[in-house]
Amino acid sequence: MPAMEQGTDKNHGRHHAQQAWPRRPGISRIKHALRSLSVLPWLLLAHPSTGLATTLPDDLTSMGLEALMNIEVTSVAKKPQKKSEAAAAVFVITSKDLRRWGVTNIPDALRRVPGLQVARIDANKWAITSRGFNSRFANKLLVLIDGRTVYTPLFAGVYWDANLVMLEDVEQIEIIRGPGGTLWGANAVNGVINIITRSAANTQGTLVSAAAGNELERLVNVRHGGTTGSGAHYRVYAMSRANDSGFAAPGAHDDAEIAQAGFRTDWSTGEADSHTLQGDYYRGTAGQELLIAPSAPATVTDDADTEGGNLLYRWTHRSGNGSDIILQAYVDYVGRESAVLFEDRYTLDLELQHHFAWNDRHDVVWGLNYRSIDDDTEATQIFSLAPAERRVDLVTGFIQDEIGLFSEQAKLTLGTKLEHNDFTGFEVQPNIRLAWLTDSGNTVWGAVSRAVRTPARGEHDVSLTVLPPPSPPGLPPLTINGNSGYDTEKLVAWEIGLRRALADSVTLDATAFYNRYDELRTIEITSMPPGPFTAIFDNNMEGNTQGFEIDVHWQARSWLSVNANYTRLEIDLDLVNGSMDTTSLSAEQASPEHQANLWIAADLDNNVQLDAGLRYVDSLQNPGFAKTGDYLAFDARLAWMPAPGIELSLVGQNLFDNHHPEFNPDFIISTPTEVERSVHGTVSWTFR
Numbered sequence: 001m002p003a004m005e006q007g008t009d010k011n012h013g014r015h016h017a018q019q020a021w022p023r024r025p026g027i028s029r030i031k032h033a034l035r036s037l038s039v040l041p042w043l044l045l046a047h048p049s050t051g052l053a054t055t056l057p058d059d060l061t062s063m064g065l066e067a068l069m070n071i072e073v074t075s076v077a078k079k080p081q082k083k084s085e086a087a088a089a090v091f092v093i094t095s096k097d098l099r100r101w102g103v104t105n106i107p108d109a110l111r112r113v114p115g116l117q118v119a120r121i122d123a124n125k126w127a128i129t130s131r132g133f134n135s136r137f138a139n140k141l142l143v144l145i146d147g148r149t150v151y152t153p154l155f156a157g158v159y160w161d162a163n164l165v166m167l168e169d170v171e172q173i174e175i176i177r178g179p180g181g182t183l184w185g186a187n188a189v190n191g192v193i194n195i196i197t198r199s200a201a202n203t204q205g206t207l208v209s210a211a212a213g214n215e216l217e218r219l220v221n222v223r224h225g226g227t228t229g230s231g232a233h234y235r236v237y238a239m240s241r242a243n244d245s246g247f248a249a250p251g252a253h254d255d256a257e258i259a260q261a262g263f264r265t266d267w268s269t270g271e272a273d274s275h276t277l278q279g280d281y282y283r284g285t286a287g288q289e290l291l292i293a294p295s296a297p298a299t300v301t302d303d304a305d306t307e308g309g310n311l312l313y314r315w316t317h318r319s320g321n322g323s324d325i326i327l328q329a330y331v332d333y334v335g336r337e338s339a340v341l342f343e344d345r346y347t348l349d350l351e352l353q354h355h356f357a358w359n360d361r362h363d364v365v366w367g368l369n370y371r372s373i374d375d376d377t378e379a380t381q382i383f384s385l386a387p388a389e390r391r392v393d394l395v396t397g398f399i400q401d402e403i404g405l406f407s408e409q410a411k412l413t414l415g416t417k418l419e420h421n422d423f424t425g426f427e428v429q430p431n432i433r434l435a436w437l438t439d440s441g442n443t444v445w446g447a448v449s450r451a452v453r454t455p456a457r458g459e460h461d462v463s464l465t466v467l468p469p470p471s472p473p474g475l476p477p478l479t480i481n482g483n484s485g486y487d488t489e490k491l492v493a494w495e496i497g498l499r500r501a502l503a504d505s506v507t508l509d510a511t512a513f514y515n516r517y518d519e520l521r522t523i524e525i526t527s528m529p530p531g532p533f534t535a536i537f538d539n540n541m542e543g544n545t546q547g548f549e550i551d552v553h554w555q556a557r558s559w560l561s562v563n564a565n566y567t568r569l570e571i572d573l574d575l576v577n578g579s580m581d582t583t584s585l586s587a588e589q590a591s592p593e594h595q596a597n598l599w600i601a602a603d604l605d606n607n608v609q610l611d612a613g614l615r616y617v618d619s620l621q622n623p624g625f626a627k628t629g630d631y632l633a634f635d636a637r638l639a640w641m642p643a644p645g646i647e648l649s650l651v652g653q654n655l656f657d658n659h660h661p662e663f664n665p666d667f668i669i670s671t672p673t674e675v676e677r678s679v680h681g682t683v684s685w686t687f688r
Helices: 002-007 012-020 025-045 065-069 095-101 106-110 457-461 584-589
Strands: 089-094 116-122 125-130 141-145 170-177 191-197 205-213 216-227 233-243 256-269 273-292 298-318 324-337 342-358 362-378 383-385 389-405 410-421 425-437 443-453 462-466 478-481 489-503 506-527 534-557 560-575 594-604 608-617 631-643 646-653 678-687
Touching (some): 089 506, 106 125, 457 462, 506 584, 560 584
Antiparallel strands (some): 205 216, 298 324, 342 362, 383 462, 410 425, 443 489, 462 478, 534 560, 646 678
């Protein structure tokens, strides 16, 4: 087969990427417009810079315990509120955390969050979810970057390899475990991750950083921020990353390279109105080895070419009575070309949000959203969509009212979201939340929520040829077809939480939850050999998950802090309506039952910092693969600041063993690789 023969050349994919873009005139115009974003930063630079701000990345080391608990979050209620008072299980990763943990990408940072399951499949693929059902195509977790969703409607998941963020520009990452459908809509079923970058005013000056090691071959970040003659703040940046392949006994082909550039500018028109315009463009290649079988199983060595860009504008109007209006619009382009998938996708998103206080005790947020998604695909040996091109529209509206009770000690939140999609029509997602702030400063909260996951484009329109698990043996390839009758997956969740100061220097954040799921996805056989071996997607599984998450912070000394968390997760699933799909039941064992983290941060003499962490993850089992054993990982970072703005650091990850597996693929079988012991050094210089 010619396509397979071409894929065996490791360098062919990279050469082909240069020839493959663009392929279609319509999409070409879109990508040309996105590439033209690069002109905007230079137009800004054409204005002389005046009053260059001296604001550099904040160091929160000296932040006290009370200040840490009172960090503002916006993802829980789509408005600023103290983390300690939020009626949800929320965890915040600060810019300080990202620097001190020594991580170089978002997935590695998420490993320390209680309630999240994070596993690396190979050197460029990840399985990340919240509270169960982990998979490369995890479909119950919504991920946003500055309010722009990066959740793909094709398979209801996230391309983690193609969504880069320059970590030095991140203000904080807000992670909500539990449903967020009332505010964020369908697919925010088990959680929301909102990555918030800094305003341009807080990234003034120039930053240059470079990192290299045995697994991280190259990471170079360059950023410059300034002020135009009209008073607008801006930044422009570029970054380049290359990863070595993971470990596999016969060898691996999962190395990856990607480059990204972008800009952001923030300005005000008067005291009431502020504006943001930002954009990014990326292009990369990720290696993979695929086991595909249109006629007989064969391993194809392939390079997946990725390209994309976005442009976002946000206007915020704040009136004197405390109300505000936010209007946001963005366009987003994603292109992916591999032996499995050829896709061009264009998204237009418009959102209006209004927040106001009413009658002293009511704090109301409401909004409207329209999203239009156009995709254009081509059939491959194992994957096709019918129709190959499709436009999907999504219209939503939400309202949420936070009601003050008992002299504001208790706050009752009532809200719902009404959404219309092209697959299942109208969906309603209500919730009720209650937070009680005790006289001693503790917070007790509880919530009951309904959330849904609407069908992905693939579940309606796909034809996917896969290799079934090798039990029973000897089966030919299985073709899974879409189902126009595929319905939404439904969740009703109960949560209760406590935030408490155990002592002047110790805080506790604990959450317990019970989730009830109905109409979960199954794969139902429709015909068996000796005829065609076929199946369709259906909704014939139900079940529940339950567990608890505990996070403790101890400020042992002014120079020493200790954090620990523990997650317990139980999943119980059952087939209904006569389903025989035992493969889908494997979701019970695709997420670890036990997880724990312990890490310390110490500020030593002579501007030296030491950070060290232990991470335990329980074993997993995927059908057709060997059991992935539990593991204990040790990470450490040593950093020295010899002069203001200069930092040298040495980071070691997974130092306890040479290599270990973390996850196995599903559906599209790519060869998994093991995570190796790694060491990298970083040099960072920030100056005016």
